[in-house]
Amino acid sequence: MAAKAVAVIAGVGPGTGASIARRFSQKYPVALLARNPKNYDGVIDDITKSGGKAVGFSADVSDASSINRAFAEIDKAFPGSLLAAAVYNVGGGLSVKPFLELTEDEFTQGFKTNGLGGFHFSQAAIPRLQKATELELPPTLIFTGATASLKASAKFSSFASGKFALRAVAQSLAREFGPQGIHVCHAIVDGVIDIERTSHIQFGSPDSKLNPDAIAETYWHLYSQPRTAFTHEIDLRPYVEKW
Amino acid sequence: MAAKAVAVIAGVGPGTGASIARRFSQKYPVALLARNPKNYDGVIDDITKSGGKAVGFSADVSDASSINRAFAEIDKAFPGSLLAAAVYNVGGGLSVKPFLELTEDEFTQGFKTNGLGGFHFSQAAIPRLQKATELELPPTLIFTGATASLKASAKFSSFASGKFALRAVAQSLAREFGPQGIHVCHAIVDGVIDIERTSHIQFGSPDSKLNPDAIAETYWHLYSQPRTAFTHEIDLRPYVEKW
Amino acid sequence: MAAKAVAVIAGVGPGTGASIARRFSQKYPVALLARNPKNYDGVIDDITKSGGKAVGFSADVSDASSINRAFAEIDKAFPGSLLAAAVYNVGGGLSVKPFLELTEDEFTQGFKTNGLGGFHFSQAAIPRLQKATELELPPTLIFTGATASLKASAKFSSFASGKFALRAVAQSLAREFGPQGIHVCHAIVDGVIDIERTSHIQFGSPDSKLNPDAIAETYWHLYSQPRTAFTHEIDLRPYVEKW
Amino acid sequence: MAAKAVAVIAGVGPGTGASIARRFSQKYPVALLARNPKNYDGVIDDITKSGGKAVGFSADVSDASSINRAFAEIDKAFPGSLLAAAVYNVGGGLSVKPFLELTEDEFTQGFKTNGLGGFHFSQAAIPRLQKATELELPPTLIFTGATASLKASAKFSSFASGKFALRAVAQSLAREFGPQGIHVCHAIVDGVIDIERTSHIQFGSPDSKLNPDAIAETYWHLYSQPRTAFTHEIDLRPYVEKW
Numbered sequence: 001m002a003a004k005a006v007a008v009i010a011g012v013g014p015g016t017g018a019s020i021a022r023r024f025s026q027k028y029p030v031a032l033l034a035r036n037p038k039n040y041d042g043v044i045d046d047i048t049k050s051g052g053k054a055v056g057f058s059a060d061v062s063d064a065s066s067i068n069r070a071f072a073e074i075d076k077a078f079p080g081s082l083l084a085a086a087v088y089n090v091g092g093g094l095s096v097k098p099f100l101e102l103t104e105d106e107f108t109q110g111f112k113t114n115g116l117g118g119f120h121f122s123q124a125a126i127p128r129l130q131k132a133t134e135l136e137l138p139p140t141l142i143f144t145g146a147t148a149s150l151k152a153s154a155k156f157s158s159f160a161s162g163k164f165a166l167r168a169v170a171q172s173l174a175r176e177f178g179p180q181g182i183h184v185c186h187a188i189v190d191g192v193i194d195i196e197r198t199s200h201i202q203f204g205s206p207d208s209k210l211n212p213d214a215i216a217e218t219y220w221h222l223y224s225q226p227r228t229a230f231t232h233e234i235d236l237r238p239y240v241e242k243w
Numbered sequence: 244m245a246a247k248a249v250a251v252i253a254g255v256g257p258g259t260g261a262s263i264a265r266r267f268s269q270k271y272p273v274a275l276l277a278r279n280p281k282n283y284d285g286v287i288d289d290i291t292k293s294g295g296k297a298v299g300f301s302a303d304v305s306d307a308s309s310i311n312r313a314f315a316e317i318d319k320a321f322p323g324s325l326l327a328a329a330v331y332n333v334g335g336g337l338s339v340k341p342f343l344e345l346t347e348d349e350f351t352q353g354f355k356t357n358g359l360g361g362f363h364f365s366q367a368a369i370p371r372l373q374k375a376t377e378l379e380l381p382p383t384l385i386f387t388g389a390t391a392s393l394k395a396s397a398k399f400s401s402f403a404s405g406k407f408a409l410r411a412v413a414q415s416l417a418r419e420f421g422p423q424g425i426h427v428c429h430a431i432v433d434g435v436i437d438i439e440r441t442s443h444i445q446f447g448s449p450d451s452k453l454n455p456d457a458i459a460e461t462y463w464h465l466y467s468q469p470r471t472a473f474t475h476e477i478d479l480r481p482y483v484e485k486w
Numbered sequence: 487m488a489a490k491a492v493a494v495i496a497g498v499g500p501g502t503g504a505s506i507a508r509r510f511s512q513k514y515p516v517a518l519l520a521r522n523p524k525n526y527d528g529v530i531d532d533i534t535k536s537g538g539k540a541v542g543f544s545a546d547v548s549d550a551s552s553i554n555r556a557f558a559e560i561d562k563a564f565p566g567s568l569l570a571a572a573v574y575n576v577g578g579g580l581s582v583k584p585f586l587e588l589t590e591d592e593f594t595q596g597f598k599t600n601g602l603g604g605f606h607f608s609q610a611a612i613p614r615l616q617k618a619t620e621l622e623l624p625p626t627l628i629f630t631g632a633t634a635s636l637k638a639s640a641k642f643s644s645f646a647s648g649k650f651a652l653r654a655v656a657q658s659l660a661r662e663f664g665p666q667g668i669h670v671c672h673a674i675v676d677g678v679i680d681i682e683r684t685s686h687i688q689f690g691s692p693d694s695k696l697n698p699d700a701i702a703e704t705y706w707h708l709y710s711q712p713r714t715a716f717t718h719e720i721d722l723r724p725y726v727e728k729w
Numbered sequence: 730m731a732a733k734a735v736a737v738i739a740g741v742g743p744g745t746g747a748s749i750a751r752r753f754s755q756k757y758p759v760a761l762l763a764r765n766p767k768n769y770d771g772v773i774d775d776i777t778k779s780g781g782k783a784v785g786f787s788a789d790v791s792d793a794s795s796i797n798r799a800f801a802e803i804d805k806a807f808p809g810s811l812l813a814a815a816v817y818n819v820g821g822g823l824s825v826k827p828f829l830e831l832t833e834d835e836f837t838q839g840f841k842t843n844g845l846g847g848f849h850f851s852q853a854a855i856p857r858l859q860k861a862t863e864l865e866l867p868p869t870l871i872f873t874g875a876t877a878s879l880k881a882s883a884k885f886s887s888f889a890s891g892k893f894a895l896r897a898v899a900q901s902l903a904r905e906f907g908p909q910g911i912h913v914c915h916a917i918v919d920g921v922i923d924i925e926r927t928s929h930i931q932f933g934s935p936d937s938k939l940n941p942d943a944i945a946e947t948y949w950h951l952y953s954q955p956r957t958a959f960t961h962e963i964d965l966r967p968y969v970e971k972w
Contacts, residue, residue, distance in 0.1 A: 064590055099662055100612060104550055107605050111597050115647045119593050126586060138482070152654040154662035161601045161651035161658075168638040168646040176585055176640035178482045194471070207471040214472035221464040227482035228437070228450040229457035234477045239381070239421045239470035307833055342905055343855060347793055350848050354840050358890045362836050369829060395897040397905035404844045404894035404901075411881040411893040419828055419883035624968070664968045680957070693957040700958035707950040713968035714923070714936040715943035720963045725867070725907045725956035 004081040005135055006031055008074060010061055010121055011090035015195040016144065018043040019212035020087055023220045025052035028084055031074045032056045061090050061117030071124040083128035084135055085223050088121045088166075089144040090114070094159045102158060110162030118143060118166045122173060126182065133181045138230075140183040140223045143170045147190045147243075174232045183230050185222045189215060190237040208240045247324040248378055249274055251317060253304055253364055254333035258438040259387065261286040262455035263330055266463045268295035271327055274317045275299045304333050304360030314367040326371035327378055328466050331364045331409075332387040333357070338401045345401060353405030361386060361409045365416060369425065376424045381473075383426040383466045386413045390433045390486075417475045426473050428465045432458060433480040451483045490567040491621055492517055494560060496547055496607055497576035501681040502630065504529040505698035506573050509706050511538035514570055517560045518542045547576050547603030557610040569614035570621055571709050574607045574652075575630040576600070580645045588644060596648030604629060604652045608659060612668065619667045624716075626669040626709045629656045633676045633729075660718045669716050671708045675701060676723040694726045733810040734864055735760055737803060739790055739850055740819035744924040745873065747772040748941035749816055752949045754781035757813055760803045761785045790819050790846030800853040812857035813864055814952050817850045817895075818873040819843070824887045831887060839891030847872060847895045851902060855911065862910045867959075869912040869952045872899045876919045876972075903961045912959050914951045918944060919966040937969045 007024040010033040011017045021030050021040075025047045032040040032054055040056035047054040055077050059070035092113050095106040122141065129139035149167045152160035167186055174184035192198050194209035201209065215236055222231055237243060250267040253276040254260045264273050264283075268290045275283040275297055283299035290297040298320050302313035335356050338349040365384065372382035392410045395403035410429055417427035435441050437452035444452065458479055465474055480486060493510040496519040497503045507516050507526075511533045518526040518540055526542035533540040541563050545556035578599050581592040608627065615625035635653045638646035653672055660670035678684050680695035687695065701722055708717055723729060736753040739762040740746045750759050750769075754776045761769040761783055769785035776783040784806050788799035821842050824835040851870065858868035878896045881889035896915055903913035921927050923938035930938065944965055951960055966972060 099659060100609065102605075102609075104602075104605070108602060111601060111651060115597060115651065116590075116594060119588075119590070119643070119647075123586065123588075148654075152657035152661070154658060157605070157655050157658040160654040161605075164650035164654040165597060165601065165647035168634075168650040169643050171638035172640060172643035172646055173585060175486070175638070178484075181482055183482070207469065209471065211469065211471040214469050218464070218468065218472065218474065221461070225461065226450065226454065226457050228452065228454040229461065229479045230482050231461065231477050231479055234474050236472045236474055239424055239426070239473050241421075243418070342902060343852065345848075345852075347845075347848070351845060354844060354894060358840060358894065359833075359837060362831075362833070362886070362890075366829065366831075391897075395900035395904070397901060400848070400898050400901040403897040404848075407893035407897040408840060408844065408890035411877075411889040412886050414881035415883060415886040415889055416828060418881070661972070664970075667968055669968070693955065695957065697955065697957040700955050704950070704954065704958065704960065707947070711947065712936065712940065712943050714938070714940040715947065715965045716968050717947065717963050717965055720960050722958045722960055725910055725912070725959050727907075729904070 003135060004078070005084035005132065006074065006078045006081040007085040007087070008033065008083065008125065009087045009089060010059070011088065011144070012040045012043055013091065014197070015193045016189070016212045016215050017089045019216035020089060020219050021054060022047060022050070023216035024085060025050070025054055029053035029078060029081070031077065033059045033061070033070055035060055061121055062112040064120050067120040067124050071128070082132035082135055083125060083139060084132060084137070085140045085142070086121065086125035086129065087142045087219065088118050090117050096155050096159070098155055099157055107158045110158035110160070111165055114162030115165030115169060118169045122169065126173070126177060129182050130180065137224055138181055138183045138227045140185065141173065142185045142187060142219055142222060145186050145188040147188070149186070149188050171232070178230060181227050183222070183225065183227065185231055186233050187219065187222070188233070188235040190235055190243060191241045203240055205240070208238050210236065210238055246378060247321070248327040248375065249317065249321040249324040250328040250330070251276065251326065251368065252330045252332060253302070254331065254387070255283045255286055256334065257440070258436045259432070259455045259458050260332045262459035263332060263462050264297060265290060265293070266459035267328060268293070268297055272296035272321060272324070274320065276302045276304070276313055278303050304364055305355040307363045310363040310367050314371070325375035325378060326368060326382060327375055327380070328383045328385070329364070329368035329372065330385045330462065331361050333360050339398050341398060342400055350401045353401035353403070354408055357405030358408030358412060361412045365412065369416070369420060372425050373423065380467055381424055381426045381470045383428065384416065385428045385430060385462055385465060388429050388431040390431070392431050414475070421473060424470050426465070426468065426470065428474055429476050430462065430465070431476070431478040433478055433486060434484045446483055448483070451481050453479065453481055489621060490564070491570040491618065492560065492564040492567040493571040493573070494519065494569065494611065495573045495575060496545070497574065497630070498526045498529055499577065500683070501679045502675070502698045502701050503575045505702035506575060506705050507540060508533060508536070509702035510571060511536070511540055515539035515564060515567070517563065519545045519547070519556055521546050547607055548598040550606050553606040553610050557614070568618035568621060569611060569625060570618060570623070571626045571628070572607070572611035572615065573628045573705065574604050576603050582641050582645070584641060585643055593644045596644035596646070597651055600648030601651030601655060604655045608655065612659070612663060615668050616666065623710055624667055624669045624713045626671065627659065628671045628673060628705055628708060631672050631674040633674070635672070635674050657718070664716060667713050669708070669711065669713065671717055672719050673705065673708070674719065674721040676721055676729060677727045689726055691726070694724050696722065696724055732864060733807070734813040734861065735803065735807045735810040736814040736816070737762065737812065737854065738816045738818060739788070740817065740873070741769045741772055742820065743926070744922045745918070745941045745944050746818045748945035749818060749948050750783060751776060751779070752945035753814060754779070754783055758782035758807060758810070760806065762788045762790070762799055764789050790850055791841040793849045796849040796853050800857070811861035811864060812854060812868060813861060813866070814869045814871070815850070815854035815858065816871045816948065817847050819846050825884050827884055828886055836887045839887035839889070840894055843891030844894030844898060847898045851898065855902070855906060858911050859909065866953055867910055867912045867956045869914065870902065871914045871916060871948055871951060874915050874917040876917070878917050900961070907959060910956050912951070912954065912956065914960055915962050916948065916951070917962065917964040919964055919972060920970045932969055934969070937967050939965065939967055
């Protein structure tokens with residue numbers, strides 16, 4: 001009998017997180033993390049209607065005790081289940097303003113949401129992933145990056161310092177835990193996500209923004225890679241994107 | 244009725260090229276290019292036995308007329324077929340020796356096999372891919388890179404200059420033809436491929452070398468991406484690889 | 487009459503910071519920042535003996551009020567002086583240990599020392615640099631990076647996330663303030679610095695570690711660049727270093 | 730008595746090459762290489778009037794025998810002189826056009842001028858630099874890169890493949906010959922050079938284009954670095970440049 005397993009997605013909102021949750025729910029029950037339950041309630045309904053299983057957990061990724069409590073609740077909600085995959089898809093922390101107008105709080109928000117949140121999430125997820133190396137597919141930890149993971153534009157010091165830091169965490173973890181059979185990926189999502197909030201942004205054709213379901217399909221492919229051929233870094237952008 | 248289509252793979256030998264050919268043959272007839280027919284004869288047998296269709300064409304990628312002739316023969320062999328995907332997976336050109344001992348021929352071999360070959364292949368493939376944008380999936384051009392696409396080690400000036408040049412070609416084409424709906428990818432294959440020729444290299448576990456079928460599965464995923472979320476660059480390495 | 491000016495160096499210890507201070511003191515009075523006055527006392531003596539002027543200020547770069555107080559004291563100590571150059575050379579924050587053993591404090595130390603410290607230092611320095619664009623040479627802000635600014639090795643998630651973040655800050659500031667005539671540089675110092683603390687590390691020849699005076703000479707060159715040809719990023723490593 | 734020495738600059742035209750030649754002529758006699766003597770005649774006059782010594786040699790960098798003949802003539806013109814520095818600053822090879830309109834000749838021109846020319850130049854220069862390690866400053870080989878060394882824009886496949894290839898050569902040589910005490914640098918010159926030919930391009934202030942004398946000053950600084958702190962890669966751009 002195959003072992004029971006679960007996937008955890010942190011940062012579930014109306015866009016990429018929801019799509020990733022739906023995609024992984026085709027194979028696993030999914031645990032959804034967001035600060036505000038409103039962000040995952042609709043997704044849980046969707047997944048339930050499709051015959052999948054999803055449970056939401058309210059958590060603040062920048063707070064270790066909040067994250068640890070959420071993972072403990074996940075353990076209880078899915079007893080005996082191994083952690084097949086963990087996706088850190090937390091957005092936010094995006095203060096774009098002239099550097100001299102940034103407050104310390106605004107500046108550090110980029111790091112808290114990305115670097116520090118990624119740290120807390122990984123510290124909770126990795127010991128659980130280490131127990132799941134006998135599953136059919138390698139246990140996987142995926143981080144969502146952005147254009148600002150590689151390029152720090154003017155006025156983006158907060159967000160970019162957070163995304164640069166998150167990329168460092170992802171890279172360091174890949175090098176430490178890859179040899180243990182844990183797959184650590186960093187996906188650079190470069191472009192505007194096609195969600196309701198961005199419906200006013202139009203580039204011509206309807207598919208010129210990033211469809212979150214398409215991102216989720218690539219995340220699923222990353223998860224499906226055997227350890228003989230792991231991808232660590234990948235970019236994703238709409239065909240019309242300048243870069 | 245769906246349009247007829249074909250996939251072309253250049254650089255078919257016993258490793259990655261053969262696996263890519265087999266993978267794409269599950270959906271399309273495949274045209275296989277290699278300088279020496281011995282390199283594709285076995286693959287054609289495999290594919291034929293599996294119920295697929297494969298035809299081999301002898302071609303020297305560094306010679307425009309040879310490449311153009313091969314594509315003309317492909318057009319004849321698959322009349323009325325659109326070009327769904329073209330994969331440039333040509334290896335070779337790897338002279339590792341002290342710089343002062345390199346001859347001009349040895350040095351330029353890296354460029355001829357990679358940069359120039361990629362140029363000829365793309366000039367033949369792109370006009371055909373441009374006609375295939377109405378297929379279910381976007382027409383796709385994939386180039387196989389290597390560790391040396393990003394890092395030029397001591398004594399690797401020939402191979403690295405070729406692989407750097409090929410990466411430049413891939414990047415420039417992605418920016419020019421992406422907006423036309425053509426998907427151009429560059430895959431950095433970082434590690435030892437697990438084929439008979441490398442059977443003497445052992446790192447512990449049997450899957451510590453790159454399984455070419457796993458590489459092919461990722462190439463197929465790249466092909467399957469809709470234009471709303473194209474990947475341009477991806478890396479692939481075994482879980483134990485230092486990098 | 488030429489305007490009076492001063493240079494500020496944060497992170498003055500026995501190595502690079504001291505050398506940078508000595509080099510800039512050949513042209514300007516220098517203000518030296520370190521948490522512990524012991525770190526700059528010897529340097530001040532050196533500079534004074536050589537006929538230069540140096541004043542030390544105790545400050546904790548990760549604390550905005552401490553940094554702001556230090557800059558206010560600098561303004562008083564050098565009344566009417568423009569800020570010609572500011573160098574952020576703060577080391578430390580280097581916890582190298584297995585990821586799962588890192589405490590939150592240890593992890594965030596990398597960011598506090600590098601990203602956050604760089605933020606505070608820049609917020610204090612830039613408004614002063616903006617007033618100095620009429621000096622003979624462009625006002626300059628230099629950040630000291632490390633190997634870990636570009637590559638996050640296993641067990642280096644704390645230090646690397648801090649150095650990645652600092653690089654993001656440097657890049658964003660260069661893009662925002664370069665067009666105002668402020669020169670923002672990021673120097674990647676890749677190798678072992680040749681100081682007393684590293685005297686046990688030997689690679690053969692005596693100059694196979696980075697001589698801090700040589701680093702300082704390059705920082706001075708960066709400062710001397712006119713705005714028609716600014717360097718943003720540079721690397722520095724000993725001739726024997728593998729990279 | 731100090732050993733006699735000479736510097737060689739390839740790619741001397743009205744801009745950067747001429748400035749580099751003038752700068753190095755302040756310390757060494759200089760040998761100037763260009764395909765067309767018209768390109769260096771004026772520079773030789775300048776240097777002679779300033780009390781320096783310069784000799785021009787006509788050479789085609791993409792032709793091994795032409796380069797070797799030029800170096801043999803340099804040996805004769807400066808008997809007993811060691812090669813202190815060699816700068817490869819060859820421009821050209823810049824065909825910007827739609828990929829499908831590029832001829833093979835146009836495409837390979839980028840590689841011939843940059844990658845292959847860099848190869849020939851290095852094969853001639855390095856054995857001479859190897860004999861010069863006892864000079865006061867380390868023997869140095871500098872290559873001039875461009876924006877296209879790191880980014881291949883649409884329609885730039887020829888130039889970018891050449892500049893990518895040249896960067897690979899520079900990197901590989903730095904790793905092979907650095908440990909022998911030879912300094913190999915790659916300078917990314919990112920922006921419009923301020924010469925007569927570009928006088929129609931105006932960005933506002935007169936120093937918003939790259940002043941070639943400023944570039945030359947940085948090249949001289951690179952040459953002056955001791956082997957304890959070699960720079961391999963540096964960028965140079967005007968303060969107003971977007972990047």
